[in-house]
Amino acid sequence: MGTLSHAISPKLALPRRDSQRSYHGLPRLNSRPLRWNANRAAKKIRMSAGTSKRSPPIDFSNPDWKSKFQEDFETRFNIPHITDIFHDAVPIPSTFCLKMRTPVTEDFAGGYPSDEEWHGYINKNDRVLLKVIHYSSPTSAGAECIDPDCSWVEQWVHRAGPREKIYFRPEEVKAAIVTCGGLCPGLNDVIRQIVITLEIYGVKKIVGIPFGYRGFSDKELTEMPLSRKVVQNVHLSGGSLLGVSRGGPGISEIVDSLEERGINMLFVLGGNGTHAGANAIHNECRKRRMRVAVVGVPKTIDNDILLMDKTFGFDTAVEEAQRAINSAYIEAHSAYHGVGIVKLMGRSSGYIAMHASLASGQIDICLIPEVSFNLHGPHGVLSHLKYLIETKGSAVICVAEGAGQNFLQKTNAKDASGNIVFGDFGVHIQQEIRKCFKEIGVPVDVKYIDPTYMIRACRANASDGILCTVLGQNAVHGAFAGYSGITVGICNTHYVYLPIPEVISYPRLVDPNSRMWHRCLTSTGQPDFI
Numbered sequence: 441m442g443t444l445s446h447a448i449s450p451k452l453a454l455p456r457r458d459s460q461r462s463y464h465g466l467p468r469l470n471s472r473p474l475r476w477n478a479n480r481a482a483k484k485i486r487m488s489a490g491t492s493k494r495s496p497p498i499d500f501s502n503p504d505w506k507s508k509f510q511e512d513f514e515t516r517f518n519i520p521h522i523t524d525i526f527h528d529a530v531p532i533p534s535t536f537c538l539k540m541r542t543p544v545t546e547d548f549a550g551g552y553p554s555d556e557e558w559h560g561y562i563n564k565n566d567r568v569l570l571k572v573i574h575y576s577s578p579t580s581a582g583a584e585c586i587d588p589d590c591s592w593v594e595q596w597v598h599r600a601g602p603r604e605k606i607y608f609r610p611e612e613v614k615a616a617i618v619t620c621g622g623l624c625p626g627l628n629d630v631i632r633q634i635v636i637t638l639e640i641y642g643v644k645k646i647v648g649i650p651f652g653y654r655g656f657s658d659k660e661l662t663e664m665p666l667s668r669k670v671v672q673n674v675h676l677s678g679g680s681l682l683g684v685s686r687g688g689p690g691i692s693e694i695v696d697s698l699e700e701r702g703i704n705m706l707f708v709l710g711g712n713g714t715h716a717g718a719n720a721i722h723n724e725c726r727k728r729r730m731r732v733a734v735v736g737v738p739k740t741i742d743n744d745i746l747l748m749d750k751t752f753g754f755d756t757a758v759e760e761a762q763r764a765i766n767s768a769y770i771e772a773h774s775a776y777h778g779v780g781i782v783k784l785m786g787r788s789s790g791y792i793a794m795h796a797s798l799a800s801g802q803i804d805i806c807l808i809p810e811v812s813f814n815l816h817g818p819h820g821v822l823s824h825l826k827y828l829i830e831t832k833g834s835a836v837i838c839v840a841e842g843a844g845q846n847f848l849q850k851t852n853a854k855d856a857s858g859n860i861v862f863g864d865f866g867v868h869i870q871q872e873i874r875k876c877f878k879e880i881g882v883p884v885d886v887k888y889i890d891p892t893y894m895i896r897a898c899r900a901n902a903s904d905g906i907l908c909t910v911l912g913q914n915a916v917h918g919a920f921a922g923y924s925g926i927t928v929g930i931c932n933t934h935y936v937y938l939p940i941p942e943v944i945s946y947p948r949l950v951d952p953n954s955r956m957w958h959r960c961l962t963s964t965g966q967p968d969f970i
């Protein structure tokens with residue numbers, strides 16, 4: 441039996457990060473002005489709404505290209521439904537209604553409760569607009585264009601929420617929740633909402649799978665029965681009630697386990713890797729003609745899932761990072777020629793570092809994996825640092841975990857899930873600063889703060905708490921509506937269902953041409969380090 445990492449389909453393989461790449465087909469900040477070319481256009485099509493092998497190249501000379509693009513888009517963003525396999529599946533009226541605000545304690549012997557007055561359902565044809573800016577030129581900051589004229593092409597995705605008809609009878613449901621990957625603030629909030637919502641539908645058999653996908657194969661680990669009573673206060677602390685892990689069994693072993701346990705609703709909380717696993721589980725269940733709904737809830741402080749405004753836990757991580765940045769600032773500011781360095785998580789995406797720098801207003805230099813830089817030389821980071829020490833007397837640097845890896849020796853070390861383990865660039869830059877200032881005979885007092893796990897082991901803040909609540913509830917609504925192989929998200933402040941492959945075809949990265957990165961540069965005042 442292969443490991444999960446071996447089970448990845450080529451389509452879902454996450455590409456190597458390449459900080460030189462422009463993720464919208466536009467030049468990097470420091471490159472020459474853009475000139476349109478067909479290759480860029482083709483790349484842009486892929487990048488504007490998630491890469492997919494299913495997207496054929498577009499022939500812009502065809503007057504119908506727009507409608508063809510939209511047709512293709514609709515196919516790609518179609519959300520798999522139980523009736524795709526079980527054509528004769530018959531829905532029943534939803535048991536989620538206003539009369540069901542408390543957990544069901546009795547069987548449905550007398551029939552399903554209904555509420556004629558309840559009109560809070562989402563029509564299955566409701567859609568949310570994925571892109572809301574009409575860029576008039578490909579040179580506009582952050583532009584995501586499809587054709588050379590940046591034509592307006594509407595891209596609609598499925599609106600999330602409770603449906604009037606459901607495809608699972610609550611008394612026949614055994615639901616399981618599993619949390620995989622690293623920790624993230626809000627995991628417990630999502631678990632709690634899933635359990636509470638399942639109970640409102642009338643589900644009685646709800647279990648937690650301990651320690652990620654490993655819990656499906658490790659015979660020492662037993663399912664954790666879940667109920668409103670068990671989860672009532674779990675959101676008050678960080679971590680995961682169920683535990684997390686990386687690595688684990690192969691997909692067929694997991695699906696065997698689902699069959700043995702009689703699980704027909706699986707809620708999977710995790711990042712890119714976990715979602716690749718969830719999609720493979722969904723496909724295997726279909727292959728075996730199992731009536732199972734597999735629904736993901738994207739979890740990552742790195743905010744590296746495509747197409748979403750943000751993922752839960754990100755806000756909290758950024759907020760928690762403020763404490764580290766402020767400490768670094770105080771230390772640097774109070775020392776003679778003080779330099780504070782803060783390293784923040786973000787394996788391939790610099791979102792935490794960028795947002796934490798923006799929020800704090802105390803960062804002079806922000807280094808992220810998506811934007812390459814020199815350390816040495818007249819335009820390098822060290823030269824600017826020297827200028828800051830001369831003019832301000834102190835400086836604070838924020839580095840993302842994945843930044844500057846090209847300066848470090850490659851170890852080829854991988855974690856249990858196959859993710860590359862990075863070297864510590866924070867330590868490296870600290871040493872380089874000391875060395876450089878010693879050479880030029882300028883005293884410098886460097887303090888390095890690495891709050892790593894502190895920013896993700898904490899409890900969710902209020903805004904993440906709300907996001908978790910909505911996502912958890914929508915995950916349950918999606919499963920009952922008969923969808924599988926989907927994940928939940930927030931797009932332009934509205935809640936949506938997306939097919940898993942579209943959100944994980946590559947990790948979402950900070951666009952160096954985006955307004956947000958430009959705002960960060962404006963705020964720090966840092967130059968281009970090239």
Ligand SMILES: Nc1ncnc2c1ncn2[C@@H]1O[C@H](COP(=O)(O)OP(=O)(O)OP(=O)(O)O)[C@@H](O)[C@H]1O
Pocket residue numbers: 444445447448449452620621622623652653654685686687688710711712713714715716717718720739740741742856857859
């Ligand atoms: N391509 C894949 N196909 C199937 N399963 C995978 C794949 N990649 C990772 N997994 C499994 O998903 C689980 C979590 O993966 P991983 O450790 O990469 O975390 P993640 O979900 O990406 O979250 P994080 O943001 O914390 O990294 C692991 O059990 C791993 O074996």
Ligand SMILES: O=P(O)(O)OC[C@H]1O[C@](O)(CO)[C@@H](O)[C@@H]1O
Pocket residue numbers: 621622623711740741742785786787788841855896
């Ligand atoms: O030490 P662990 O648990 O593998 O987690 C570290 C990783 O988790 C992440 O925060 C993703 O969740 C990455 O930024 C980081 O590299």
Ligand SMILES: [Mg+2]
Pocket residue numbers: 621711712713714859
């Ligand atoms: Mg991952």
